[in-house]
Amino acid sequence: MKPAPFAYARARSVEEAVALLAEKPDAKVLAGGQSLIATLNMRLSAPALLVDINGIDGRDGIVHKGGMVEIGALARHVQAERSEVIASFAPLLASAMPHIGHPAIRNRGTIGGSIAFADPAAELPACLLALGGEIEAQGPEGKRTIKADDFFRGLFETALGAQDVLTAVRVPAAAQDTRTGFAELTRRHGDYAIIGLAASAKADGMGLKDVRLAYFGVGATPVRARQAEAALSGEASEKRIDAAIAALELDPPDDVQATGAAKKHLAGVLLRGVVRQLMEPAR
Amino acid sequence: MSSRAFDITLIVNGGAVTERVEARKTLVDFLRDDLGLTGSHVGCEHGVCGACTVRVNGAILRGCLMLAVQCDGARIETIEGVSDSGEIADLQDAFERRNALQCGFCTPAMVLTAQELLAQPGVPSREAIREHISGNYCRCTGYQAIVDAIEAVAQARSLSPSFWGASGASEPGIRTRDANAHLDSGSGPAGRPGMTVTRRAT
Numbered sequence: 031m032k033p034a035p036f037a038y039a040r041a042r043s044v045e046e047a048v049a050l051l052a053e054k055p056d057a058k059v060l061a062g063g064q065s066l067i068a069t070l071n072m073r074l075s076a077p078a079l080l081v082d083i084n085g086i087d088g089r090d091g092i093v094h095k096g097g098m099v100e101i102g103a104l105a106r107h108v109q110a111e112r113s114e115v116i117a118s119f120a121p122l123l124a125s126a127m128p129h130i131g132h133p134a135i136r137n138r139g140t141i142g143g144s145i146a147f148a149d150p151a152a153e154l155p156a157c158l159l160a161l162g163g164e165i166e167a168q169g170p171e172g173k174r175t176i177k178a179d180d181f182f183r184g185l186f187e188t189a190l191g192a193q194d195v196l197t198a199v200r201v202p203a204a205a206q207d208t209r210t211g212f213a214e215l216t217r218r219h220g221d222y223a224i225i226g227l228a229a230s231a232k233a234d235g236m237g238l239k240d241v242r243l244a245y246f247g248v249g250a251t252p253v254r255a256r257q258a259e260a261a262l263s264g265e266a267s268e269k270r271i272d273a274a275i276a277a278l279e280l281d282p283p284d285d286v287q288a289t290g291a292a293k294k295h296l297a298g299v300l301l302r303g304v305v306r307q308l309m310e311p312a313r
Numbered sequence: 314m315s316s317r318a319f320d321i322t323l324i325v326n327g328g329a330v331t332e333r334v335e336a337r338k339t340l341v342d343f344l345r346d347d348l349g350l351t352g353s354h355v356g357c358e359h360g361v362c363g364a365c366t367v368r369v370n371g372a373i374l375r376g377c378l379m380l381a382v383q384c385d386g387a388r389i390e391t392i393e394g395v396s397d398s399g400e401i402a403d404l405q406d407a408f409e410r411r412n413a414l415q416c417g418f419c420t421p422a423m424v425l426t427a428q429e430l431l432a433q434p435g436v437p438s439r440e441a442i443r444e445h446i447s448g449n450y451c452r453c454t455g456y457q458a459i460v461d462a463i464e465a466v467a468q469a470r471s472l473s474p475s476f477w478g479a480s481g482a483s484e485p486g487i488r489t490r491d492a493n494a495h496l497d498s499g500s501g502p503a504g505r506p507g508m509t510v511t512r513r514a515t
Binding site: 031032033034035036037038039050053054060063064067068069070071072079080081082084108128131132133134135137138218219220 | 315316317319335336337339342358359360363366372373374375377378379380382383426429430443444445447448449450
């Protein structure tokens, strides 16, 4: 199908984008467009106005500063995939990146767009949640920072308001004791996951602490498995992993790819593999 | 200021093009319907099949997931352009020799996608090839021969990197068609408009 007619405007600054978003009640930000344009083509959405932010300069940097890795909203997936900063200081993002779509998608899709779109089966929202990252947004009232834990509110619903523009995402830079793990199951490489898991932790002697497990493809938002996180704290053992799997409080709904029961089972399978990754020393 | 139609000027396969487009028109529809470059195919229209793959400013993209209006000032290359320039002559030969297609609907995009992988240094593993073309999987399951063709070209190019591209490097022992022959006559082959299409908005 073809998109329904819409008006289009190019913003040259974040301030201009915020102002343009007020022009029509149903205006949407167009970043990489790899999800948005698909929904337009399918007429799943028909906004009155698209505000194209691709022409805003200086919003695609990936930098390490103040103990954080900051990724400008317009950084393309391919930039993150090739970034030395990501490879060295955000290894979870580095391992997730090749699973996101396909090369042609990664050449165009943006990190900010993926977070703002908040597809519950997408990799990056779960990674941001697993890392305890934060989102920087700018709206009519100025700038604000939102914690990943408070950002994903419902199905394709975030803490962003109708006139907010996501400007950057930040994750804590990996330290010597940072451990991360990532796994997903898909029918075809690059597809949205049937289920996936992004995880981070701190090494603590022979075990782990501060474990954060963020599942995707299991509900309306990426979901933390807090009881399993707690069960994994302490000295690592197969028994502890078994206990964490038993403690998984997920209740995934059935979808076109798998039943909820199958996903719940797969959640345990993924957790076993990901905990092994968490136990490996940082490269 | 927002609007529903825009004048855009861009370079398509080396030639300047100026057209008026509706904001809602996708790049692939623009290339096919307005410029007659029908080598880029429209399959799923939501980014899954990859049949609409084109190159924008040197990187492959989904032609159905970018708006034509966003391409103002961009440099676009379609399968017609890279075919006429001879850049992919060896890939085309390898596909032909191995019959690396069934219906051929996915082939132009498959070739463009393969070319991007082969532009990276080194010879990719079969697994890396499969991963790279995973966004172009279509219906026929005939991928074995496609992977064979891409792998063979990768190996051939690594042996003679200086020939890569323009003059048509090929696998050893395989004759390469003279990809530039039709350019010497000053016009593209029949049914392939677009090398130097220049239009003005009316």
